[in-house]
Amino acid sequence: MIGDGAGEIDPEDLDLPLDDTGGDDDEETFTELLAFVEDELSFATSHYNDSYLDRRVSSRMRRTQCDTYEAYFELLRQDPAEQEALLEALSINVTGFFRNPDVWEGIRTVLRRLSGNGPVRVWSAACADGREPYSLAMLAHDDPEIDESSVYVLGTDISQPALETAREGVYEESRTIDLDEQLSFLDDYRRYVDVDGRNYRIADDVRTNVRFQRHDLINDEPKSGFDLVVCRNLFIYIDNAYKRSMLETIARSLRSSGYLVIGKAETIPPNLQSAFAVREARLRIYQRAESSATDQ
Ligand SMILES: C[S@@+](CC[C@H](N)C(=O)[O-])C[C@H]1O[C@@H](n2cnc3c(N)ncnc32)[C@H](O)[C@@H]1O
Structure with missing residues (x-):
């Protein structure tokens, strides 16, 4: 989980990022989305690497059936429940006793x-x-x-x-x-x-x-x-x-x-x-x- 604080791994979390087929527009929207998360939702996206952030955002896009970053960004701006869900997805808390x-x-x-x-x-x-x-x-x-x-x-x-x-x-x-x-x-x-x-x-x-x-x-x-x-x-x-x-x-x-x-x-x-x-x-x-x- 990456998820609910108790160490569970959701199969969705193992998925790869969505295919980046939209080129520069997509990249720009993704950057704007990260800025929104950092400024409005107070999660320091700049500390994390892009591939990790992309995997987490892509996983939420699949869950919410958004095909583009733009559609997901729109949903994120409108929906406080989705803001919470994304923050939860971004918190990396997988752990275990005697891991490895x-x-x-x-x-x-x-x-x-x-x-x-x-x-x-x-x-x-x-x-x-x-x-x-x-x-x-x-x-x-x-x-x-x-x-x-x-x-x-x-x-x-x-x-x-x-x-x-x-x-x-x-x-x-x-x-x-x-x-x-x-x-x-x-x-x-x-x-x-x-x-x-x-x-x-x-x-x-x-x-x-x-x-x-x-x-x-x-x-x-x-x-x-x-x-x-x-x-x-x-x-x-x-x-x-x-x-x-x-x-x-x-x-x-x-x-x-x-x-x-x-x-x-x-x-x-x-x-x-x-x-x-x-x-x-x-x-x-x-x-x-x-x-x-x-x-x-
Ligand atoms: C994947 S868990 C690792 C837990 C444990 N070390 C293990 O290997 O099982 C990563 C942890 O880092 C914490 N974390 C993220 N950013 C941090 C920071 N800037 N300073 C301290 N902890 C941070 C998260 O809250 C999360 O609990």
């Missing part, structure tokens, strides 16, 4: 390495509804080589509704979200999650060291002193110009030699590669260089 399990084996190794030398400060940046920060905390509890009492997790996101769900720590199973499967990364996840019918509630002792806060990676200040930053599956949607500043914010938030994990389909832009040493290329695990371009 192989990466979580890499994160386990990093946490083991960090454990035993005092407090371990972990930042799950762009954490959506909290399943990523809770996965970090559960992993710390589950692994005998990690001292869970020393692991502190901060989850941040730009979306207040996502953070509300995260603070509640209750997730609902549905036809398309198999929480049991997601959590089966752990041998016995019921030690950390209370299951009541379709509701999965994160246990209090897992929540003890997990905090949530609103933070915008583009406009807000860096943080400091983190041993590990996990920022996954946001850069794929972001325009290159902003991607760099987000990664600079993250680099400044890491202590020197601190670790960074990005999404499996994401890359560090060439001009920032000197700031991060590659630790596990396939898993996208990096370590902040001792002194880097971002220090200047």
Whole structure:
């Protein structure tokens, strides 16, 4: 989903953009439409890459049976319900517990390495509804080589509704979200999650060291002193110009030699590669260089 805040993927969301057959007129209307969304609906379209925006708009066009950007733009201007539907479609909040399990084996190794030398400060940046920060905390509890009492997790996101769900720590199973499967990364996840019918509630002792806060990676200040930053599956949607500043914010938030994990389909832009040493290329695990371009 891209969708309703709970992690479902609607088959419509996987569709490709509509064929761009209208040439310059279409391009102009699409640009005007994006300006409308930015100025009137207060969604910063300029931060995202065009192919992502086009996929989301095209998906709404199919749903509303509009064949051209012009017809859809007209509908959007007239219909507040469609404005809301488009804003919902534009919010990228797909997530899951232990998403990409192989990466979580890499994160386990990093946490083991960090454990035993005092407090371990972990930042799950762009954490959506909290399943990523809770996965970090559960992993710390589950692994005998990690001292869970020393692991502190901060989850941040730009979306207040996502953070509300995260603070509640209750997730609902549905036809398309198999929480049991997601959590089966752990041998016995019921030690950390209370299951009541379709509701999965994160246990209090897992929540003890997990905090949530609103933070915008583009406009807000860096943080400091983190041993590990996990920022996954946001850069794929972001325009290159902003991607760099987000990664600079993250680099400044890491202590020197601190670790960074990005999404499996994401890359560090060439001009920032000197700031991060590659630790596990396939898993996208990096370590902040001792002194880097971002220090200047
Ligand atoms: C696809 S989710 C990724 C969630 C999680 N990291 C994962 O990989 O499962 C992307 C998240 O980025 C958040 N986001 C979008 N723009 C942001 C920004 N400028 N600063 C912080 N978070 C942002 C969205 O609200 C969304 O929750």
